[in-house]
Amino acid sequence: MNKGSHLITLLSTWLGRLCCLVAAGGGKYAFAEPVELVFQGGQPTSTYDDWFSLFVWALVCLICVVVVSIGVIIRQKSTLDKTIRELSGLEEGLQEAQSIAQMGSWSRDFEHGTTFWSKEARMVLGLGDDQEAFKHYETLLHPDDIEGMMEAVAAAYHQGGGYIHEHRIISPLDNKERWVRLAGKVFLGEEESPVRETGTVQDVTLRRAAELALRQSEEKLRSILEAAPYPIMIFDISSAPSLLYANQSTYYLFELDQDEGDLNNIDLHSLWVDEDAHVEFTDSFSEGGVTNLEVLMKTNKGKVFWGMLSSTSMDFQGNPALFISVLDITDRKLIQEELERLATTDTLTGLLNRRSIFETANKEIRRAIRYQYPFTIIMLDIDHFKRVNDTYGHATGDRVIQLFAEVCLSCLREEDSLGRVGGEEFVAVLVSSTSEGGRVVAERMREAWEATEVEVPGGVDRFTVSIGVSELIVSNESFDVLLERADRALYVSKSAGRNRVTIDAGAATPVN
Known part of the structure; x- marks a missing residue:
C-alpha cells in the first residue's frame, strides 16, 4: 500500500x-x-x-x-396535514355556501356511464341519498321545457363548451314543480365525442316567483297608466334622456301620430318653450324630481300650451328613470291671468289701477335709490271733467278718459308706466328720468291732449289737462312723499289757470 x-x-x-x-x-x-x-x-x-x-x-x-x-x-407530513385541514375547511365552507345559495354540483362520466350528484344538488332536485336511484336528468324535466333544454345543451354536446338554462322540473320527492338553473360544461375526447360533463344546479323558484309578481305588478301599473286621463311618460336618464314609455293620453296632448313612430323621436328638450324652465327641470333630476312645475310647453306640431309637470326618480326595467306626469292647465292659466289682469288693471282704460301703479312706483323708487339713478313721477288731472259729464253725459265722459289714456301712453317710453288712480286723475312713472326730462314728457302730453278732438253729442270738442312733476331728491324719500309733492305741483297748475305743467323743486313753480 x-x-x-x-x-x-x-x-x-x-x-x-x-x-x-x-x-x-x-x-x-x-x-x-x-x-x-x-x-x-x-x-x-x-x-x-x-x-x-x-x-x-x-x-x-x-x-x-x-x-x-x-x-x-x-x-412534509406536517405540511400535508395542514393542507388537508385547510382543504377540509374550504370544503365545509363551500358546502355551507352552496346550501345557502340552494346550489349543488354534479358530474357525469360518459365512458363509464356514471353520474355523481352532491348532497346539495340532490336537495335542490328533491332526490334521495341513493346515487344509483337517479341516472337520467331528463326524466325530471317538465314536459313543456324538455325541448328548450335539449336545444340549450345540443351545441355543447356537439362542439364542447358550456351552457346555462333555466327550466322547470318535477321533484320526485314531493311531485311539485320547481324552477332550477342548470349550468354545465362538456369536455370532448379525441374522437370529438363527450367524455365528461360537470356543472352546478341551483334552485331559482323564489326568484322566478318574485319576477312573475313583478311582471304582474308592472302589467297592473301599465293598465292604470293607460287609463289615466293625462299624459304619463317614463324617460331613461342613465345617459342621454330617451323615452321608455308613454300612455295614450300623451299621443293626444302632444299631437303625436302613433303609426308614424313620433313617440320614438320625441325628446325632453323638444317639449319646452322656455329654456330656463327646461334647465330648472333637468337640474331637479339629482334632487329626485319636481312637483307642480308650471311651464310653457309645445306639441309635436308647434302648438303652445301651459303644462303642470310633476316628476319623480325611479327604476324602470333595470335602468334609472324619470316618471313624468303632465297636466294641461291652459284654461286654468287663462282664467288666472284674466283674474290677475282684472285685479291689476283699470277696466275702463286698460291701464294699471291705483294699487298696481303704486306697487310699480314703490318698486322702481327702491331700485333708483339702490343704483342711484334719477326717478320722476308725473301727476295728471283732466281739466273741468265734471263739466264734461254734466254737459255730455257719463258715456262721453268715459270716452274722454279712454282717449286721454291712449294719448298719454303714446308719449311715454316702453320702460315707463301709466296708471289711473282716480276718476280723471292719472300717474306716470318715469325711470332714469330727471325733473327736466319729466317736464318735457309732461309738455308733450299736455300739447297732444289739447290738440285732440273728441266726438261729443252734436259735434267735437277739445279738452285740457293740468300736470304736476316731482323728482326724487333724497335717498330716504318715500313714494308717498314724492306723490304728495307731485300733487302739490298739480294744485299749483290748477290755481295758475289750468292747462299747464308745474315742477315741484321745493318751491312749486308753474311752467308756462
Whole structure:
C-alpha cells in the first residue's frame, strides 16, 4: 500500500469520526484510540484496519442520511396535514355556501356511464341519498321545457363548451314543480365525442316567483297608466334622456301620430318653450324630481300650451328613470291671468289701477335709490271733467278718459308706466328720468291732449289737462312723499289757470 492510500485511509477515518461527532452532538468519539501512523520501510501503516474504517464511515453517513430523510418526511407530513385541514375547511365552507345559495354540483362520466350528484344538488332536485336511484336528468324535466333544454345543451354536446338554462322540473320527492338553473360544461375526447360533463344546479323558484309578481305588478301599473286621463311618460336618464314609455293620453296632448313612430323621436328638450324652465327641470333630476312645475310647453306640431309637470326618480326595467306626469292647465292659466289682469288693471282704460301703479312706483323708487339713478313721477288731472259729464253725459265722459289714456301712453317710453288712480286723475312713472326730462314728457302730453278732438253729442270738442312733476331728491324719500309733492305741483297748475305743467323743486313753480 502506498503513501497515498494510507493518507486516504487516514482522512476517511477522521471524516468518519467527524460524522460521529456531529451525530453524537459533541460526545465521545466512536473509537477510543487515536490513529497512529507508523512508517515501516518507508510505508505508513495504521493501528486500525483500513477496510473497517471505510465501513464505519459509510455506515455513519448512511445513518445521517436516514435521520435527515426522516426529518424531511416528518416536515412534509406536517405540511400535508395542514393542507388537508385547510382543504377540509374550504370544503365545509363551500358546502355551507352552496346550501345557502340552494346550489349543488354534479358530474357525469360518459365512458363509464356514471353520474355523481352532491348532497346539495340532490336537495335542490328533491332526490334521495341513493346515487344509483337517479341516472337520467331528463326524466325530471317538465314536459313543456324538455325541448328548450335539449336545444340549450345540443351545441355543447356537439362542439364542447358550456351552457346555462333555466327550466322547470318535477321533484320526485314531493311531485311539485320547481324552477332550477342548470349550468354545465362538456369536455370532448379525441374522437370529438363527450367524455365528461360537470356543472352546478341551483334552485331559482323564489326568484322566478318574485319576477312573475313583478311582471304582474308592472302589467297592473301599465293598465292604470293607460287609463289615466293625462299624459304619463317614463324617460331613461342613465345617459342621454330617451323615452321608455308613454300612455295614450300623451299621443293626444302632444299631437303625436302613433303609426308614424313620433313617440320614438320625441325628446325632453323638444317639449319646452322656455329654456330656463327646461334647465330648472333637468337640474331637479339629482334632487329626485319636481312637483307642480308650471311651464310653457309645445306639441309635436308647434302648438303652445301651459303644462303642470310633476316628476319623480325611479327604476324602470333595470335602468334609472324619470316618471313624468303632465297636466294641461291652459284654461286654468287663462282664467288666472284674466283674474290677475282684472285685479291689476283699470277696466275702463286698460291701464294699471291705483294699487298696481303704486306697487310699480314703490318698486322702481327702491331700485333708483339702490343704483342711484334719477326717478320722476308725473301727476295728471283732466281739466273741468265734471263739466264734461254734466254737459255730455257719463258715456262721453268715459270716452274722454279712454282717449286721454291712449294719448298719454303714446308719449311715454316702453320702460315707463301709466296708471289711473282716480276718476280723471292719472300717474306716470318715469325711470332714469330727471325733473327736466319729466317736464318735457309732461309738455308733450299736455300739447297732444289739447290738440285732440273728441266726438261729443252734436259735434267735437277739445279738452285740457293740468300736470304736476316731482323728482326724487333724497335717498330716504318715500313714494308717498314724492306723490304728495307731485300733487302739490298739480294744485299749483290748477290755481295758475289750468292747462299747464308745474315742477315741484321745493318751491312749486308753474311752467308756462
